[in-house]
Amino acid sequence: xxxxxxxxxxxxxxxxxxxxxxxxxxxxxxxxxxxxxxxxxxxxxxxxxxxxxxxxxxxxxxxxxxxxxxxxxxxxxxxxxxxxxxxxxxxxxxxxxxxxxxxxxxxxxxxxxxxxxxxxxxxxxxxxxxxxxxxxxxxxxxxxxxxxxxxxxxxxxxxxxxxxxxxxxxxxxxxxxxxxxxxxxxxxxxxxxxxxxxxxxxxxxxxxxxxxxxxxxxxxxxxxxxxxxxxxxxxxxxxxxxxxxxxxxxxxxxxxxxxxxxxxxxxxxxxxxxxxxxxxxxxxxxxxxxxxxxxxxxxxxxxxxxxxxxxxxxxxxxxxxxxxxxxxxxxxxxxxxxxxxxxxxxxxxxxxxxxxxxx
Numbered sequence: 013x014x015x016x017x018x019x020x021x022x023x024x025x026x027x028x029x030x031x032x033x034x035x036x037x038x039x040x041x042x043x044x045x046x047x048x049x050x051x052x053x054x055x056x057x058x059x060x061x062x063x064x065x066x067x068x069x070x071x072x073x074x075x076x077x078x079x080x081x082x083x084x085x086x087x088x089x090x091x092x093x094x095x096x097x098x099x100x101x102x103x104x105x106x107x108x109x110x111x112x113x114x115x116x117x118x119x120x121x122x123x124x125x126x127x128x129x130x131x132x133x134x135x136x137x138x139x140x141x142x143x144x145x146x147x148x149x150x151x152x153x154x155x156x157x158x159x160x161x162x163x164x165x166x167x168x169x170x171x172x173x174x175x176x177x178x179x180x181x182x183x184x185x186x187x188x189x190x191x192x193x194x195x196x197x198x199x200x201x202x203x204x205x206x207x208x209x210x211x212x213x214x215x216x217x218x219x220x221x222x223x224x225x226x227x228x229x230x231x232x233x234x235x236x237x238x239x240x241x242x243x244x245x246x247x248x249x250x251x252x253x254x255x256x257x258x259x260x261x262x263x264x265x266x267x268x269x270x271x272x273x274x275x276x277x278x279x280x281x282x283x284x285x286x287x288x289x290x291x292x293x294x295x296x297x298x299x300x301x302x303x304x305x306x307x308x309x310x311x312x313x314x315x316x317x318x319x320x321x322x323x324x325x326x327x328x329x330x331x332x333x334x335x336x337x338x339x340x341x342x343x344x345x346x347x348x349x350x351x352x353x354x355x356x357x358x359x360x361x362x363x364x365x366x367x368x369x370x371x
Contacts, residue, residue: 077101077110084138084150085222088157093311094164094180094358097222100156102215103188106208112147122146124156134159163187168358170196172301174293174317174343179265180358185209199295237368238307239282240332242316242352243339247272249349252362267360268315268353275320275348277339281330282314282352282367290322290336296351297342298322302330310357317351318342 085097104110107125119127126135126146137143139150146152167183170176170192176183178200186205187195194202201209250270285304293299296317304312320340324330341348354363 078149081149081153082222084153085219088154091157092161092164094168094184095157095160096181098216098219099181099185099212100153100160101219101222102212103156103160103185104153105215105218106212112149122152123149124152126152126155130159131155160184160188163192164358166192167195172289173291174296174299176200177267177295179360182209182213185212237366239314239354239363239366240280240368242279242282242314243271243273243277243350245271245273246367248364252360252364265360268317268351269363271350271352273339273348273350275339275341277348278335279316279319279337279339279350281332281334281336283312284331285314285329287324287326287328287330287336288313290324290326290328293317293343295344297345298337298340299343300324300336302336307356313355314363315351315353315355317353318345318349320348 081101082097085100088100089095089097104123107120108123110123112123121127121131122145124146131144131146134155135144135146135151136154137151138154139148141148144151146155164180164184167176167187168180171178171180171183175196176199182201183195186201186209189205189208190202194204248269249272250266252266252269254265281302283302283304285302287300288303289299289301291299296315298317298319298321300316300319300322302314302316304314306312316337318340319337320342321338322336323338324334324336330336339348339350345351352363354361354366
């Protein structure tokens with residue numbers, strides 16, 4: 013519309029107008045977007061950890077991380093059988109949220125939060141760039157793997173000797189939080205490590221795809237009935253799974269199967285292998301652990317506990333059916349039986365699918 017008032021009046025008497033369509037329709041959206049962006053930035057929603065993808069995580073809770081981290085996580089986890097790539101990733105998420113700038117005031121540096129003293133022990137130039145630095149993600153991931161694998165070795169030895177009980181991954185994480193000595197002293201996951209353990213375990217599912225990428229698809233499942241019966245009759249008195257311990261009253265995973273048998277009954281090796289432990293322990297009584305080598309790329313071990321007598325010694329090679337001990341009730345036991353375990357790549361698994369039928 014062409015103005016009709018005098019020019020002077022138009023220039024000096026400006027009419028106050030209400031907000032136009034742009035202000036009414038667009039500005040509220042811009043303000044909302046700005047607020048949301050600010051909130052996400054403050055809460056880590058726009059952190060580098062979620063900006064790129066390595067294909068990890070199929071769930072809605074999946075976290076996307078830098079493409080280059082995935083191979084290093086898998087390489088670091090390959091340093092031992094207990095630690096998985098998802099475990100390392102969950103630790104880093106809990107420690108730093110994948111931020112290389114975290115912990116500056118605490119003296120911990122890089123995505124894995126190493127102190128200078130820790131780095132002198134575990135740090136190396138793994139990515140070959142001419143420097144060893146906790147701020148190099150590849151170096152930090154590999155160093156965390158070395159540290160965890162060292163702890164896993166200590167708690168594995170303690171569990172083999174019957175000084176601690178529990179899942180090896182949980183015991184390793186507990187040792188990271190409180191030290192291996194604290195785990196051994198407690199005989200399990202110490203109370204001081206439970207918060208850290210809970211927080212890290214809650215993040216496992218975010219990174220489980222890293223474990224699947226190089227998997228042979230078997231997981232921790234039995235390869236078939238490839239183990240011979242360790243006692244003549246497989247009468248199950250307590251199966252694998254969660255139960256209340258008859259002596260301690262604690263409800264937890266029963267890590268093997270109890271086969272009822274008379275005192276002094278013969279116990280035999282379920283498969284050829286090498287005896288890696290044979291001694292008296294506090295909880296398991298007389299205990300034998302046999303390493304059977306690898307099955308489908310995974311290390312297989314069997315254990316035989318509460319024996320009244322040991323007939324083999326550590327370092328000895330055995331064949332399937334070799335007499336190794338006698339049924340008893342030593343250690344924390346309510347009566348004569350064989351507590352038989354199958355451990356695949358450091359993890360307890362149900363022994364029964366592995367066993368051929370007893371006579």
